Structure formats: C-alpha cells, structure tokens
Amino acid sequence: MSDVVHLKPASSAASANVANDADAVDCTDFIQDAGDGGHRLHLLVEGAHCGGCVRKIEGALAGFDDVTEARMNLSTRRLAVGWHGQAARANTFARAVAGLGFRVMPYDPISASGAYEQDGRMLLRCMAVAGFAAANVMLLSVSIWSGHVEGMTSATRDLFHWLSALIALPAVVYAGRPFFRSAIAALRNRRANMDVPISLAVILASAMSLAETMRGADHAYFDSAVMLLFFLLVGRYLDHRARGKVRFAAERLLALGQAPVTVINPDGTRQARHPANVDLGQHVLVATGERVAVDGQVVAGDGELDTSLITGETMPRHIHAGDVVHAGMLNLGAPLTLVVSATGEGTVLADIVRLMEAAEQRRAGYVALADRVARFYAPVVHGLAAGAFFGWFVLGGMAWQDALMIAIAVLIVTCPCALGLAVPAVQVIASGRLMRGGILLKSATALERFATIDTVVFDKTGTLTQGEPDLINRDAIAAADLTLAASIAAASRHPLARALVRAAPVAPLAEDVREVPGSGLVMVRDGAEVKLGNRPWCGIETNKQDDLDGPELWLRHADGTTVRFAFSDRLRDGARDVVAVLKRKGLAVELLSGDRAGAVEAAATVAGIEHWRAECRPDDKCERLAELERQGRRVLMVGDGLNDAPALAAAHVSLSPSSAADISQTAADAVFQGGRLDAVLTVLDVARRANRLVRQNFVMAAGYNIITVPLAIMGFVTPLVAAAAMSSSSIIVVGNALRLAGRRKRL
C-alpha cells in the first residue's frame, strides 16, 4: 500500500471518520425552532431513488427515541427531521443518514423551496375555486337559458343572476390574481401580453354583468367570466407542471461541490473542511472512492482516477506524482495527496457550470409559438373591441351601456380559451405519451424545438455507448481461466474487474485476494501467487503496437502463463439503427467526444457516423455547436457527462439518458430512461406530430374567431352563444390534441 496512509494520526477524534460527509458539514446553522421545545432540520439527500431508500432512511431516524418526525420526500429528495430536546442532535441524525450510504446536505427550506412551489399551490387553489364557481354558475345559467324558453318569471331570473354574482364575483377576485398580476407587470413595462386582454375581459364582463343584474336585465355574463378563468387556469397549471422537476435537480447539484475536503496540516494531523475554507497550497488527501473536491497537483500516491464526469473518457486514467487533477474526478486507486491549486469558483467544475449557465441564458431568448401568437393577438383583440364600442356608440347612436356590452362580448368570444389550451393540451398529452415510453420532458418549449431540428450531435461515452467496458474476446479464453479471473475480480470495484464479473456472474468469490491500487489484484493459493491486473504487473513486455487495442487485463497463473482479456465500450442497443434512421430522415449526424481519438473513431465507424471529433473539451463542444448554429443549423445534442452539460445547454434542444450526471439532466430538455437509444426517434416523432397538432389548433382557434367575432360585433352574441362557442372551441382543441394519444408507436 502507498505510504500516504501512514500520515493518519493515531488519535484524533475530531477528524476520525473522513469518509463520512456529514461530519464535516455542520448542520446546526440550519436548525429551525419548531416551537414547543422541538427542532426541525431539512436535509437534501443525494442517492435516494426508490421506496426502499425512503423506508431505510425513515426507519433509521425513527429508531431514535427523541425523533418525532422523519419524512422523506421522494420527488424533491428532501428529508424533514423533527425532534425534541437538544439542537445539537442535528449532526447525529445527519450522520445516521450518511451512514446508510447517502450523501446529505442541510439546506434552508425558505430559500430553497422558493417561489416555484408557492406558485404551483396558488395556481391549484385558484383552479379549484374557479372550477367550483364555474360549475355552480353554469348550473344556474342553464336554468336561466331554459327559463328564457319556458317562461321563467323575471323574479326567479333576477334571483339566479344575484346568486351567480354572489358566487362569481369572489371567485373572480380570488382566482383571477395570477392573470391580473401578470397583466399589471406587463403594463408597467409598457408591453401587452396575453394576460392583458384576459384580465380586461374578465373584469369588464363581471362588472357589466353586475350592473345588468342590478338593472334587472335579461343577460349576465358571469358564467363566461368564471369559465374563461377556469379553462385558462387549467392551461396555466399544466404549463407550470411541465416546467417542474428541473429545479430540484439544480438544487441537488449544489451539493456536488460541497463534499468536505480532508486537509493535511503541516504537523501531519488531518482535518475535514468545507471546500470553501481550503487555502491554496494546502495539502489535501483524497481517499479511495472519494470524489476530488478541488483542483490540484498530485504530490504523493499514484493510482487511477475516474475522469468520466469531466472529460467523458471511459477508462480510468493513471495518475502519478506531478499530474494535475480536477474537482469532480473520482479516485479509484490508492489515496492521493494533492497540493491545492484552485477551489470553489476557480475549479474546472465551476467553469463548466458557468459555461452551462451562460448557454442557458442565451437559449432563454427563445420565444414559444404561443407567445409569438399572443404578441400579435392582444392588440388585434383590443382594437376590435374598441372599434365595436366606438362604432356602435358614435356611429350607431347606441346607448353607451349597450355598446359596452357588445365590446365585452367581443372580448369574451375572442378570448383565447382555445389559444390558452391549444399548446398545453397537446403538450400534456405528448409528454404523457413520452413518459410511458420512459422519456421525461422538462422544458415547456422543448417539443417545439425538437420538431424543428435538422442535425443530431451525439456524445460517445455513456450516450452512444453503454459507458462501461464489456469483455470482447470471450471466445479466445478458456472457460476455466474466465471463471478464475472473475472470481478474483469480484474483490475489486475497478470498472474492468466489474466487467469481468459481469461476463462470468456465477464465478465464486475467491478468498485471500489483495488489491494493489494502480496495478491489479493478487491471490495467494497453495503458496503461489495468481495475478490479475495490468501489463507490467503481470510481467509482460510493453509492446507499443498493442497499446492501441484499448483497455485490457492480464491473468498470470502461478506457473507464469498469461491470458489476455480485452475490453471495449460497447454501443448501446440499436445505436446503429437509430443513426441509420436519422440519416434516412435527412438529418445530419455528428459525434463529439472528450475521449481519445482511437476509441471515438472505432465507435463512429460501428455506429455509421462519418463526422466525428475526439478529445473535445466542454468549450470545444460548445464552439462546434455555435459553428453549426451560425450555419443556420438547428441542433439536437444528446449527451450524458458533466463535460456535455454546457453543450446540452447551448444546443437548440437536448436529450440525456437518465444515467447521466445530475447536472447534465438539469441542462437537458428531456431525459430518457432505459438502455435503448430509440428514445431519440420517439421524441422526434412525437414532437413533430405534436407540433403539427398545435398548429392545427391555432388554425382552428383562429377560424372560430373569424366566425364569432363578426357575430359579436353585430351584437348577436348572447351569454348562451358565448358559453357554447367558448366551450365547443375548447373541446375541439382538446379533442384534436387527444389524437396524439390514440395512434400506435411508430418506429
């Protein structure tokens, strides 16, 4: 073993358990007073993915006598712990969860949960109130409409109008707030958005209906006002949900840079510190299996680092004294000692995050189709309504109340119920379709952008390929050798050893196996050594030519005979077919990878991709995407690594496998589950059809307006006509959207 280990002091209670993250992160600052002598702590739990994890965590905490509450939220990966007694118990609880193998970070629920959840709840409450009001007012309105035919007395009609007013007015005040606020904000900025005509129509319709009710008139538009609100709130809430999960992933990401760092003091003692408190030039220790949290240069130890998160390389990289390592890499070999050269914001990891944020801001400039329609729509609607009012009042010589009623009718019938539903309805059905296929849409405008792409750029490792090595020369190996090698390999966590175990899963676990980090494994049997490891470790001359063959392991028997195990990163199932189909559809396909040229070329050849680039840094990928964009291309980026995150954010639209780094999933517009790459085709297919349906819906909504607006301007639109027209157009639009759900999956 490396001599770095001897730095460990014999006694140092404060720094004893380095592997445990919770030791270093002090949770006591985050404790809330729950009243009645109790305390609460909110933790972000990394690594909890299923019901089993939830049970384990809650069960462990429930085991403490003073814990009164332990609730793990699986959607947001947050854990709330409540307890009676000392505040300082917080660290014990955090450590208990960390001890189960999860990473925990305390967080402040007030700043974290933020506006998003508040907005969602408010929309839901408004929707519920509007729905209640719409159902009940409609009940009364139907009575009034049939009463007009059957001869209802005016007293009954007035009573019903007053009842409607009683229900509708508070509901409008309550449920209309999201629109009113947005409309006021837009007007302050001297702009008009879709919410301005909506607010105006709802307020005017309610106010005029109240005035009409007081006069004892025939018609009131309460039903139209609340129904309009209800339909639009449904659309608004669906829209809100569509944007959902992204934020939680982003929050979890913050935890990545905050793993504690083990600092080695000049006197040899060790101390766990927050990365922000580590000074440049200090020595830090990176234990086996730990992620590097700072950038630095190796001064002692040599071993292997998994760099896939940063560079996209499949195979671990050998590290010797003098090499530079970056935050985010994972130490697979012996403990390393580093001299810190950059921390926090200065690391390559932070650079990647910044690149991604910059790219995302650029993309925020994309205006959704619905908003483009709205920009043009609002002035037209206002113009028509104003025109109707002045036309009847000034030219037609009508009383101003009646002229205003006509103007309101124009506002109501033109009001974008169908427009407000056209996009969300299609989007929800499309995302439901995709979700059943294991694809999660994250961005609200992603479908539109998916529909327009003409170029697909793949990352290699983990996207086009499985991202893990596979034994390729099984036929050349004797079964007994494979079993022996696999049983030795079972003792290691090295990617190649794990690949061997996968190749021979029934091999028994060998005993007396020792791992020599950076070299291989050795098993002592009957006094003789059997070795499994790299070329020099097994005593084989290095031949330059063979180096290009990719990753390999050697087995050296006690008698000195050797067996070679060759590995390669296999393509995902169907990758070749997917590329072929994409090309047949006329899309350009490219491969951009951070891996070495040989590996990239091999993968590109097998997948049938002519254009490829190797050894791309994250900014190289962004650069290439920008270049494509300048050529007028619309690019779909498919990638998974941390090094892809900026490219994913910079591309016109992006897709990640669910095995991707959290940050990449955050940056991507959609995430697909499962091992097959077919998801790319499914997304494109659904997106194109969804886009067609959205456009059809807009056309239908426009057609409906062309028919009803002249009627409204001429004064023929009674509340019954308005309600019927509004509902029917909404139903037609939703029905059209449903067509997307009906058809079979096509490949």
Place this chain on the structure above:
Amino acid sequence: MSGLLILIPAALLLGLVGLVAFLWSLRSGQYDDLDGAAERILYDENDETDQDKKGR
C-alpha cells in the same frame, strides 16, 4: 319555486364541501410528494409507519 330554495343551497353546499376538501388536502401536503406516495403504498405493513405512530 319552493323546491329551489332547498335545492340551490344544497347544491352550493355540496360543491363547497368538495372545494373545502380539496383545499384541505392541498394545504395538508398531500400533493407534495406524488412520487413518494406512489412508493409508500407498496410498504408491507398495513398499519401506519413508525414515524406516523409517533404522531406528526
């Protein structure tokens, strides 16, 4: 007409009960963790989990 005096308040009241029930369920956090709720139903024991017993 006299029937209406009973039926209308009754209809409104029932609707209101539904609305209040929904708002209550929203406020009590029943929509906070839909993923978790889907998993929790699979827990084996049919009575409440440990932390529920201790009273939240």
